[in-house]
Every structure is written in C-alpha cells, then in structure tokens.
Amino acid sequence: MTGNFLSDTTALTQRSLRHIGRSPDTIITTAITPIALMLLFVYVFGGAVEAGSDNYVNYLLPGILLITVASGISYTAYRLFLDMKGGIFERFQSMPIARSAVLWAHVLTSLVANLISLVVVVLVALAMGFRSGAGVLAWLAVAGIMLLFTLALTWLAVIPGLTATSVEGASAFSYPLIFLPFISSAFVPTESMPGPVRAFAENQPATSIVDTVRGLLAQQQVGVDLWIALAWCVGLLTVAYVVARSVYHRKVR
Amino acid sequence: MSIDLQRTPGQGREPAIQVRGLHKSFQELQVLRGVDFDVAPGSVFALLGSNGAGKTTVVRILSTLLRSDAGAATVNGFDVAAQAGKVRASISLTGQFAAVDEVLSGRENLVLVARLRRQREPGRVADDLLARFALTDAANRRVATYSGGMRRRLDLAMSLVGKPPVIFLDEPTIGLDPQARLEVWQAVRELAGQGTTVLLTTQYLDEAEQLADRIAVLHEGRIIANGTLAELRRLFPPATVEYVEKQPSLEDIFLAIVGGGDTAVPTASTAPVRAAKDPR
Numbered sequence: 462m463t464g465n466f467l468s469d470t471t472a473l474t475q476r477s478l479r480h481i482g483r484s485p486d487t488i489i490t491t492a493i494t495p496i497a498l499m500l501l502f503v504y505v506f507g508g509a510v511e512a513g514s515d516n517y518v519n520y521l522l523p524g525i526l527l528i529t530v531a532s533g534i535s536y537t538a539y540r541l542f543l544d545m546k547g548g549i550f551e552r553f554q555s556m557p558i559a560r561s562a563v564l565w566a567h568v569l570t571s572l573v574a575n576l577i578s579l580v581v582v583v584l585v586a587l588a589m590g591f592r593s594g595a596g597v598l599a600w601l602a603v604a605g606i607m608l609l610f611t612l613a614l615t616w617l618a619v620i621p622g623l624t625a626t627s628v629e630g631a632s633a634f635s636y637p638l639i640f641l642p643f644i645s646s647a648f649v650p651t652e653s654m655p656g657p658v659r660a661f662a663e664n665q666p667a668t669s670i671v672d673t674v675r676g677l678l679a680q681q682q683v684g685v686d687l688w689i690a691l692a693w694c695v696g697l698l699t700v701a702y703v704v705a706r707s708v709y710h711r712k713v714r
Numbered sequence: 715m716s717i718d719l720q721r722t723p724g725q726g727r728e729p730a731i732q733v734r735g736l737h738k739s740f741q742e743l744q745v746l747r748g749v750d751f752d753v754a755p756g757s758v759f760a761l762l763g764s765n766g767a768g769k770t771t772v773v774r775i776l777s778t779l780l781r782s783d784a785g786a787a788t789v790n791g792f793d794v795a796a797q798a799g800k801v802r803a804s805i806s807l808t809g810q811f812a813a814v815d816e817v818l819s820g821r822e823n824l825v826l827v828a829r830l831r832r833q834r835e836p837g838r839v840a841d842d843l844l845a846r847f848a849l850t851d852a853a854n855r856r857v858a859t860y861s862g863g864m865r866r867r868l869d870l871a872m873s874l875v876g877k878p879p880v881i882f883l884d885e886p887t888i889g890l891d892p893q894a895r896l897e898v899w900q901a902v903r904e905l906a907g908q909g910t911t912v913l914l915t916t917q918y919l920d921e922a923e924q925l926a927d928r929i930a931v932l933h934e935g936r937i938i939a940n941g942t943l944a945e946l947r948r949l950f951p952p953a954t955v956e957y958v959e960k961q962p963s964l965e966d967i968f969l970a971i972v973g974g975g976d977t978a979v980p981t982a983s984t985a986p987v988r989a990a991k992d993p994r
Contacts, residue, residue, distance in 0.1 A: 472829040480817045483856075548813030552872075555777040557803040558830050713779075 466559035473566030481574050491533040491578040495525045496585050518591040523674035524647020527667055528639055529582050530575050530611050534618040535635035537571040541622030542631035554713050571615040593678040603677050613698035619705040623712055642667045666693035730755040730880055730911035735785035738771050745771045747935035758912040760926035767932045769915035773884045777807045790879055806873035809884035816858040820849050820868050831876035843871040863894025870901050883914045
C-alpha cells in the first residue's frame with residue numbers, strides 16, 4: 462500500500478503542479494499583497510516607525526513572510542474546493558488508489574507554491590535593501606520553520622477546502638490569518654502597544670515565529686522563542702491534521 | 715407493486731452486479747426503499763427513472779462513494795461495503811458527477827488515470843484511447859476548449875483505462891446535442907461489444923430502448939419494473955389505436971400556403987396518440 466501511496470501521490474501532485482504552472486497568477490497574487498505591504502511600510506510608514514533597527518526591511522521581512530504563507534494557503538482551500546465541487550474528486554475516490562493520496566497531493570503542491578512565493582518576496586526584499594549575514598545553517602533553520610508553518614497552515618486550509626459550500630467560504634478563512642501578524646511584533650515592537658493588546662500580541666504564534674526568524678537572520682541568539690515557535694507550529698499542525706483527516710474520512714466514507 | 719422479470723433462462727453465470735434490499739435516506743428523505751436487481755456479465759443494464767428517483771444514489775453506493783443504510787450489493791463478486799478496494803479495482807465511473815480535469819489536456823487526463831491505474835505504458839494507453847475516440851487531433855489541447863461531446867468521449871475513454879470489467883455511466887448523454895448523443899451511444903455499444911458490463915442511468919426512454927439489454931424502472935426508491943424491452947412491452951395491454959385531432963404543423967401550413975404539397979390544407983388530420991403527444 463505504501464508503494465501505491467507514493468506513486469499515487471506523485472501522479473496527483475504532478476497534476477496540481479500543472480494547474481499552478483498553467484495559472485501562475487496564483488503565485489503572483491500570493492506574492493503581491495505581502496510585497497505591497499512591504500513597500501507601504503518601508504517607504505510610507507517606515508520613517509515614523511520606531512523599530513529599534515536601522516534597516517526597517519530587515520525588521521519587517523519575517524512578518525511579511527508569514528503573511529505570504531497565510532495568503533498562499535487560501536489557494537489550497539480553493540483548489541481542493543474546486544476538485545470537490547467539480548466531480549474529479551469523486552472520480553479519484555472511485556478508483557483503486559491510496560485514500561489519502563488526493564489530500565497529500567494538494568498539501569505538497571501548497572508547499573511548492575508557497576516556497577516559490579516566498580522566494581519571490583525575499584528577492585523583492587533584497588532589491589529594497591534587505592541584508593543578512595546569516596550562514597547556511599541559519600538560513601536552513603529559517604527554511605525549516607517556514608516549511609513547518611506552511612505545512613501547519615496548509616492542513617488548516619484543507620478543512621475549509623473540504624467543508625465549504627462556496628468558493629468565497631473556502632478562501633475567506635485565511636483573512637484572519639493574514640491579519641494575525643499585524644497584532645504581533647511583525648511591524649512594530651510589542652512594547653509600544655497598550656496592555657491587553659500587548660498581552661495578546663506577545664502570546665500569539667506570529668510573534669514567536671517572527672522573533673525567531675528575525676533573530677536567525679540577524680545572527681542573534683534565538684533561545685526560548687525558537688521552542689515556543691516550534692511548539693506553536695507542531696501543535697497547530699497536529700490539531701489541523703487530525704481534524705482535516707477526520708473531516709476527510711467522513712466525506713469519503 | 716413490483717413486477718419481477720429477473721429470471722431469464724440460460725443465465726448460469728454469477729451476476730456482475732447484484733443488489734438486494736438497498737435502503738438509503740438523507741435526513742428525513744427516503745431516497746431508496748428496498749432496491750433489488752441483478753446485472754448479467756457483459757450486458758447493458760439501464761436504470762430508468764425521472765430526476766430524483768434515486769438513480770445516482772444507487773450508482774454512488776455501487777461505486778463505493780456512499781454507504782447504504784441497509785441492504786447488500788456486490789460488484790464483480792465483491793461486497794461494496796466490506797471489499798471497497800476490490801470493487802474500485804473492478805469498476806470505473808463516468809458521467810454526471812465524475813468529471814475530467816479541464817486544466818489538463820485530453821492526453822494528460824488519460825495519462826494521469828493510466829498512472830493511477832498502474833498501467834505499464836501510460837503514454838501508449840493514452841494514445842490508443844485518443845485514437846479510438848477520435849480525439850487525437852485535440853490530444854494536446856486543454857479540455858476546457860473541448861465541446862460537450864468531445865468531453866464526454868474523453869470521459870468515456872478515461873473509464874476504459876485498465877479495462878475494468880464493470881462500468882457505471884451516470885446520465886452519459888445529459889446536456890448533449892443530438893450528434894454528440896449518437897457518438898456516445900456508439901461508444902457504449904462498442905464497450906458492450908467487448909464484453910464489458912455496463913450499468914447506465916438515464917431519464918431518456920429512447921436511450922434505454924436503444925442501448926440496454928435489460929431495463930429497470932426506478933420510481934420513488936423502488937424498482938417497479940425490470941425486464942427486456944420486449945418483456946416490458948408485454949406488461950402493457952395490447953396497443954390500441956386511438957385517433958385524435960392533430961393541429962397542422964408549421965410545415966403543413968407552409969406547404970399549404972406556398973401550394974407546394976400534393977394535398978389540400980390538412981386542417982384536421984389524424985395521427986396515433988404517440989405522435990400527438992410530441993408537438994412540433
């Protein structure tokens with residue numbers, strides 16, 4: 462069955478990657494919102510922000526990366542929803558293929574698509590003056606955290622993709638996720654926020670992930686933030702995966 | 715009242731599809747209330763019924779997409795509930811709700827299915843089927859650009875990959891123009907000619923008449939008649955000829971006005987009931 466799972470997942474992943482290859486606008490639109498935000502914050506608000514950093518792009522980039530992933534995974538929900546609605550899903554389910562291959566294909570496709578969007582955003586940041594002296598290991602750590610974060614949010618996106626009754630419903634869930642970094646240390650230090658907002662900002666996942674990535678790119682000690690960030694990602698991934706699987710099994714018997 | 719004409723003499727082999735006492739409800743709505751029928755191997759069996767009669771529900775249960783509330787069904791000798799994997803290896807599903815991928819080309823669709831069905835040479839399988847269904851010229855075009863008839867032909871071609879012994883065609887010609895409809899009929903006949911068992915659902919009487927070896931009428935969740943066309947015909951009283959008034963058709967009027975016909979104005983000609991029910 463494992464052999465089936467791998468070859469079925471490969472065949473179906475290639476199918477969804479073709480979809481992306483034929484509508485590259487999904488990658489562009491994923492990258493455009495975070496890039497616009499980056500331009501806005503650096504060139505419009507940047508002069509007024511007291512971030513305690515001489516290079517505001519450096520300060521901003523980690524939060525922008527989270528926003529990129531949060532907007533990218535809505536396409537996973539969207540594509541999954543279209544498969545469900547269009548009937549191709551049922552064709553696959555009536556075929557002798559590994560049950561979970563259909564979902565994994567969408568998840569792997571999401572990882573690839575988000576990776577491309579992230580690279581595009583980093584390249585734009587470089588053009589805007591982002592610099593990092595981080596070594597290979599630190600970059601690998603950043604990539605690992607972003608991968609884990611993308612995986613967790615993708616499985617979260619699978620849930621509305623399977624259950625939504627309209628296209629809007631399938632992608633609307635990502636809006637709060639996109640806003641989460643705004644109430645975190647992504648754009649301004651949390652110290653500047655009033656009490657309750659600050660308490661929320663400091664104890665939500667975006668802050669620990671942003672601080673970890675920022676620390677890694679700035680070649681600083683990351684310490685406890687890393688473990689908090691990992692715990693959030695793994696915790697979210699586990700819950701989202703378990704819920705998505707149970708929703709899926711209810712759908713496909 | 716159920717009229718069972720199931721026992722046809724000389725049918726020794728085990729049925730390709732066997733359905734016994736199938737029940738299915740969606741919340742309050744009882745869709746199937748005890749459906750029974752057998753489909754002989756290599757035959758074309760039409761499940762005839764109006765919209766909402768439960769045809770699609772039967773097909774979804776038989777193709778392992780849905781569980782029945784009660785009753786049993788086997789496909790190719792395998793129980794649809796307990797041996798779903800083996801059933802899936804024996805069938806393919808086409809039509810109303812089993813779609814093709816519009817973003818991929820016709821060939822890519824076929825190659826994908828061939829890979830998922832573990833064919834040794836997916837490209838060869840795809841090319842053979844494209845040729846057989848007259849889609850070679852359109853092979854590398856996106857399916858989104860196909861006409862309705864081409865799409866349905868591709869759909870049929872996809873269900874032939876790996877030569878499954880049983881094929882479900884759910885409303886295969888719904889929404890097709892007459893020409894495309896004939897093409898699909900031709901393809902179904904070829905399938906049946908090669909020994910594939912075909913279960914076809916349709917709401918078109920002439921489609922069942924044209925294609926099926928046996929016809930079962932599904933009405934309000936039960937099979938109310940099941941037999942060959944000749945047997946079903948015998949269920950009805952001998953044909954009586956009634957004469958009713960027929961309104962002149964536009965053609966009649968046209969011919970009368972231009973004086974082209976060899977008859978006078980047929981103000982009230984007569985025709986059998988069937989013709990009168992089909993106003994043109």
